Amino acid sequence: MKQSVTLALTAGEPAGIGPELCLQLALEERQPGIVVVACKHLLQARAQLIGLAVELEDWKPGSRAATEPGRLSVLHVDGLASTDAGKLDPANSAYVVETLRTAARGCLDGIFDGMVTAPVHKGVINDAGIAFSGHTEFLQEVCGVERVVMMLATDELRVALVTTHLPLKDVSAAITPERLTQVTRILDADLRKYFAVEHPVILVAGLNPHAGEGGHLGREEIDVIEPTLEKLRQEDITLTGPLPADTLFTPHWLDNADAVLAMYHDQGLPVLKFQGFGRAVNITLGLPIVRTSVDHGTALDLAGTGKAGAGSLKTAIRVGEQMAKSAKRETFE
Numbered sequence: 459m460k461q462s463v464t465l466a467l468t469a470g471e472p473a474g475i476g477p478e479l480c481l482q483l484a485l486e487e488r489q490p491g492i493v494v495v496a497c498k499h500l501l502q503a504r505a506q507l508i509g510l511a512v513e514l515e516d517w518k519p520g521s522r523a524a525t526e527p528g529r530l531s532v533l534h535v536d537g538l539a540s541t542d543a544g545k546l547d548p549a550n551s552a553y554v555v556e557t558l559r560t561a562a563r564g565c566l567d568g569i570f571d572g573m574v575t576a577p578v579h580k581g582v583i584n585d586a587g588i589a590f591s592g593h594t595e596f597l598q599e600v601c602g603v604e605r606v607v608m609m610l611a612t613d614e615l616r617v618a619l620v621t622t623h624l625p626l627k628d629v630s631a632a633i634t635p636e637r638l639t640q641v642t643r644i645l646d647a648d649l650r651k652y653f654a655v656e657h658p659v660i661l662v663a664g665l666n667p668h669a670g671e672g673g674h675l676g677r678e679e680i681d682v683i684e685p686t687l688e689k690l691r692q693e694d695i696t697l698t699g700p701l702p703a704d705t706l707f708t709p710h711w712l713d714n715a716d717a718v719l720a721m722y723h724d725q726g727l728p729v730l731k732f733q734g735f736g737r738a739v740n741i742t743l744g745l746p747i748v749r750t751s752v753d754h755g756t757a758l759d760l761a762g763t764g765k766a767g768a769g770s771l772k773t774a775i776r777v778g779e780q781m782a783k784s785a786k787r788e789t790f791e
C-alpha cells in the first residue's frame with residue numbers, strides 16, 4: 459500500500475545524539491514512512507556502540523519506507539570523515555550540510571512530504587569555514603524565500619520569534635516594520651494553514667523591560683512595534699501588545715491566545731523550554747516545504763550512551779506528519 463506521508467529525517471551532527479535517536483525510533487512502529495538521510499556507516503557504527511539491533515535498508519525514491527520495528531530506511535550520503543561519538547570533527551561539516559540540502563531538495567522535488575531534523579552543531583560547521591547560523595536560515599536560502607519564522611511549540615504553548623540566531627547587540631536594529639510585518643503575516647497564515655486555527659489570537663511581546671515603560675526604558679515599542687501592529691490589525695490579524703515580556707507568559711494572557719510572538723531567541727525560548735523541554739517541536743514557518751525539528755541540541759555529553767530521550771524527536775515527527783497532511787489537503791482542495 460502506498461504510504462500517505464514520507465518524511466526525510468536528517469541525523470544531524472555525527473558526534474551528537476542525532477544518529478542514536480534515529481536508531482531508537484526504528485525500534486518502534488511508526489505511522490509515517492521515515493527515511494533517514496545520513497551516512498549508513500555512521501548509523502551502523504552507532505547501533506553497534508550502543509547495542510541496538512536495527513536493520514538498515516537502502517531506500518530509493520518512490521519505494522516504500524520501512525515502518526516495522528527494527529527496520530530503518532536510509533538514504534545514504536557520502537563524505538563522512540569520522541564517526542566518533544562526543545568528539546566534534548570539522549571534517550564532517552560539509553557532509554552534515556549535504557544531508558540537509560539532500561532532504562530539502564527532496565522535499566522541493568516532491569520526493570518527500572516534509573523533513574525532520576536531528577540537531578546539528580552550528581559551531582563546528584562554522585569552524586569548518588562554512589557560514590551557518592541554523593537550519594532555519596539555511597532552509598530559507600535553499601528554498602529561496604525572503605522570510606521564514608522560527609516557532610517552537612508544545613501542546614499548550616506556541617512561541618514564534620521575530621529574530622532568530624542573532625547576537626543580542628544586533629536585535630534592536632533588526633526589528634524593522636518590514637520584518638515585523640512579514641513575520642506576523644507568516645505566523646498568522648501558517649497557524650491557519652497547518653494548525654486549523656481559524657482566527658489566530660497572537661500576543662506580541664515588547665522588546666524593552668516593561669515594553670519600554672512609555673518610552674522611558676526604550677523607544678522601539680513606540681517608534682516601530684505599535685505602529686506596525688496597528689497597520690497589521692487593518693488586515694484582520696488579531697494582535698495584542700506590545701506586552702511586557704515578563705508578565706506575558708501568565709495564564710491571564712495565555713489562556714485566550716494561540717501563539718506568542720517574541721522579539722528575540724532568548725526572550726521566548728527559555729520559557730517554552732522550561733515549560734516543555736524534551737517534548738516540544740521546532741517548526742520553520744513560511745517555507746514552501748514542511749520542516750520540523752527537535753527542541754534540543756547535540757548533547758555531546760550523552761552521545762554514544764543511548765541515554766538521550768527521543769520525546770522531542772517523536773513530537774517533531776508527529777507534527778511534521780500532521781503538517782504534511784494539511785499541506786496535501788490544501789493542494790488537492
Ligand SMILES: NC(=O)c1ccc[n+]([C@@H]2O[C@H](COP(=O)([O-])OP(=O)(O)OC[C@H]3O[C@@H](n4cnc5c(N)ncnc54)[C@H](O)[C@@H]3O)[C@@H](O)[C@H]2O)c1
Binds near residue numbers: 577580751752756757
Ligand atoms: N535543532 C538543532 O539543530 C539545535 C537545537 C538546539 C541547539 N543546537 C545546537 O546544539 C549544540 C549544543 O547546544 P546546547 O549544549 O546549548 O544544548 P543541548 O540541548 O545540546 O544540551 C543542553 C542539556 O540538555 C541535555 N539534553 C539535550 N538533549 C537531550 C535529550 N534528547 N535527552 C536528554 N537530555 C538532553 C544535554 O545533555 C545538556 O545537559 C549547539 O551547537 C547548538 O547550536 C541545535
Ligand SMILES: N[C@H](C(=O)O)[C@H](O)COP(=O)(O)O
Binds near residue numbers: 591595752
Ligand atoms: N533555536 C533553536 C533552539 O534553540 O532550539 C535551535 O538553535 C535550532 O535552530 P535551527 O532549527 O534553526 O537549527
